[in-house]
Amino acid sequence: MRYSVLLSLLLSVSSLFANGQNSSNSVEDLHRAKAESALIKDELDNARAQTILIKDEIAQARAENQEKLASIKAEEVLQKNKSTHISAIGQGVSPLNTSSPAQAYALAKRAAIADAYRSIAEKVKGVRIEGQDTIKNMMVQKSTIRTHVQAMIKNADIVETTFKDGLCEVEMEIVISYADFAQ
Amino acid sequence: MRSRDGNSNLLRRLCAVALCSSLPLSASEYLISYKYIVENITLYNETLFISEAMKKCNGKPQKEFVLYSNESRDLREVISQNSEEFIEYIHRLGLHVEHREITTNLQNRSTTTLILKTTCFKVDFNDNFVKIAPLK
Incomplete structure (x- = not known):
């Protein structure tokens, strides 16, 4: 009887320890997930900034091309x-x-x-x-x-x-x- | 039979001849050419040739220009009195530009020639001024 009580106690204690470990693991996972999400957010921000820069560059290139075309037209043709x-x-x-x-x-x-x-x-x-x-x-x-x-x-x-x-x-x-x- | 008043027909003819011969004296044609050479951005030579045309020129007068003459009938004299204005006028008429440049071992020599090719001008002499216009 005594042994059975001790065994049950041991089992309960071991289960408690196991729960504690699990909970600590889940907290670490949460932290990791948060860090990863923060990294992903940063990457997203960077990508957005890059897309904005690329858009600006494209707009500049278009404007330059239009200016060049206009100047070429103006140079080539003497209009009436x-x-x-x-x-x-x-x-x-x-x-x-x-x-x-x-x-x-x-x-x-x-x-x-x-x-x-x-x-x-x-x-x-x-x-x-x-x-x-x-x-x-x-x-x-x-x-x-x-x-x-x-x-x-x-x-x-x-x-x-x-x-x-x-x-x-x-x-x-x-x-x-x-x-x-x-x- | 000869009348006492003289020969009126002959007188009329003489007057007509005198009038006709006086007209080309007031409006005559001249051949003018102009050339100047600039070497290494310094004026080297400038020539202006003026000669009365010995043959009638063809064409219509174009851009007219007035020179003050002080009753002179000599075009050379009139042009020399108004040389700056006349040369500006020649420039406006148009000049042929010929430029040659040679750079040998980084040393540069250049010659620029501006030419007005021999052109016939109609010249009208008046009391105080002379009208001149190229014929084209």
């Missing part, structure tokens, strides 16, 4: 009833043997106008470029670049002229319209 302004700055230097500052100014201005004409011609019609490099024993012996511009320019206007320290700068502008090319 719309004119395009092309301006260029030319520089000229007065010769050393001038008799007066006024002459120096006049000559420098003339040279600057020619330079501005050249610049406008380059913009409107383009430049022909030829390059030639001579290499001997793996060393550059001679490097030559030739450029050539040829155009006819009408109705170029002087916008601004500055003359300082013998250097004359002239800003010139031409207006190109569809009617100039339509025949």
Whole structure:
């Protein structure tokens, strides 16, 4: 009888211990689950932030593409009833043997106008470029670049002229319209 | 039979010839060419050639320009008096641009030439001013 009571007591105590262990395990699981859910939340937040960033990048890229397309359209086609302004700055230097500052100014201005004409011609019609490099024993012996511009320019206007320290700068502008090319 | 008043027909003819010959004197045609060369952004040479046309030019007057003449009948003199304005006018008419640049071992040399090809201008001389217009 005594042994049976002791056995039952032992069993009850062992069952109690077993319950305690189970409860401690379930608490740890809860903590783990909470930590995992927190991690998942963080990951979700990160993913959301990344998607927002990607959306912004896509929107920026779209806007850039639209701007590029618009600029290409504007550059390629001279539209009717719309004119395009092309301006260029030319520089000229007065010769050393001038008799007066006024002459120096006049000559420098003339040279600057020619330079501005050249610049406008380059913009409107383009430049022909030829390059030639001579290499001997793996060393550059001679490097030559030739450029050539040829155009006819009408109705170029002087916008601004500055003359300082013998250097004359002239800003010139031409207006190109569809009617100039339509025949 | 010859009348006492003189030969009126001959007088009329003489007047007509004088009138017709005086008309081209006031409105004449000139050939003008202009060229200037800029080397290494410094003006190197500038030439303006003016010559009275020996043959009649074809075309209609285009952009007219007025030069003050002080009763002078010499176009060269009139242009030299108003050289800056006239050169600006030539620029507006249009110039051929030719630019050559050569860079050898990073040393650069450039030549820019602006040319007004020989063009026929109709020139009207008046008392104090001269009207000039290219014929095209």
